Amino acid sequence: MALYGAIEAGGTKFVCAVAAGPDDIRDTATFPTTTPAETLEAVCGYFAGYQQKTGDKIDSIGVACFGPVDMNKASDKYGYITCTPKPGWQDTDVVGSLNSKFGVPVGFDTDVNAAAYGEYLWGAGKGLGVVLYLTVGTGIGGGLCINGKPLHGLMHPEMGHVIMQQDKTKDPFECACPYHDSCLEGLASGKAVDLRWGVHASELADDHPAWEIEADYLAQGVMDYILTVSPEKIIIGGGLMHKDLLYKMVREKVRQKLNGYVNVPAITEDIENYIVSPGLGTKSGICGAIGLAIDVIS
């Protein structure tokens, strides 16, 4: 039975696991994201230590990586983190470094594409043709798994930045995105919520007006995704979604905004099972990384 190293590479921390499958995670460890050299060294040291301790060999590694990344296999920068604002991480060769340090095949994708893939393989989107995973945390990002494969294309989805209709009489907040004057992430990320209200999102009561505004922007994004790519399941995770009432509010607003236009029972009758929380809980990303590790030697 093969053994896999899985990495959920985030801007704050790298979560690592050794697993024989999604239900057989043998060990985990977390390292702070410092410099690329130090962080990747720590990860490889951890995997090497696990092998030494157990005598079991890790056959491949999967990485669910913060982005933007280069997913073009024909590019010399395939497997790199490219133009991230994260200091020191621009142009980091993640796949090449892991491969040369550890000597096993490395599967690689964005964190959110990997999460969509994990949910497709083993979670709320199991076996479905079009699975969308959106994370609403400090930032907002989304991934797609289409016909069983994480979606690439020109680059990869960056759907956290779709344009919002902002009614400044109701929400005069100035978009927090450094690139766009009215995008989903800039108006609805955890960072935007913190800035708009001057307190951390977790401190806002259920009846605070923050949630109506939040749900409205999220519903705009979800509506645009439905219209563009027709997902069979929309899975929303991330820190802000711990505010459970948001799911209900987003579902209602999506239905209102579509206004009967996409007239299918999944939306008109059963939206509770259409816009859902992750089937894998907080493990969508790491399970997706396991899936990428499996694929790269299959």
Add this chain to the structure above:
Amino acid sequence: MALYGAIEAGGTKFVCAVAAGPDDIRDTATFPTTTPAETLEAVCGYFAGYQQKTGDKIDSIGVACFGPVDMNKASDKYGYITCTPKPGWQDTDVVGSLNSKFGVPVGFDTDVNAAAYGEYLWGAGKGLGVVLYLTVGTGIGGGLCINGKPLHGLMHPEMGHVIMQQDKTKDPFECACPYHDSCLEGLASGKAVDLRWGVHASELADDHPAWEIEADYLAQGVMDYILTVSPEKIIIGGGLMHKDLLYKMVREKVRQKLNGYVNVPAITEDIENYIVSPGLGTKSGICGAIGLAIDVIS
């Protein structure tokens, strides 16, 4: 060599062709869209007449159909036009009718998915992983071909209805969409342009302010599509795009709006070859229908 019947089924007319391939269209005919029975009868009569006249047998039929349609092969309404506003056409069994009247296999998809597929097979998106086709005519609709297959999912793309940021101080026009208060089709379709300015789009001079507004909305839609599904080629056709300057304006505005966020050469350096007119001219749809007819017996 097989022979195919191809139908581009629109709300105004049905364009039909008999072809052995996209470069070998043997005959064409056009019928007005009247009642479903009459129109489908006319189409079948045309194909039967062609067979009688030439002695050649048509082996399969492909339909690029106006929508919304049911593309779910597990549904009893697979191959139907569903809840269209077109009088008399709600719940029309297109595939079943053609199949029973003509007795050959029938391939079926939306007009815009078929156009995306045609462009993927033989046009501007040849062989690319993610091909997006947008038509800007009386209405606005878009299709996707991903990894060589027209995209379905919960339904099919309906990307003409993505939400727009509308600055009512610059454009006080009331959205013409009966479903949405600020969507692309409602603000930028040919119908919307006619209503906003009181004349037909073709009569508006190149320096008329209409085009700035038009290009802005189209660029918003295109930006959202890029961020959501990362197309490798964006092909825009339809009547309004005969105003050639629109391509240039849309490209510039897409680049401005993304503002460096999707930092890839296709957009930053070579957008002229990224957002393009159809490689198949006005034949994207009918060629896509030929592709669907080929597939259904392959």
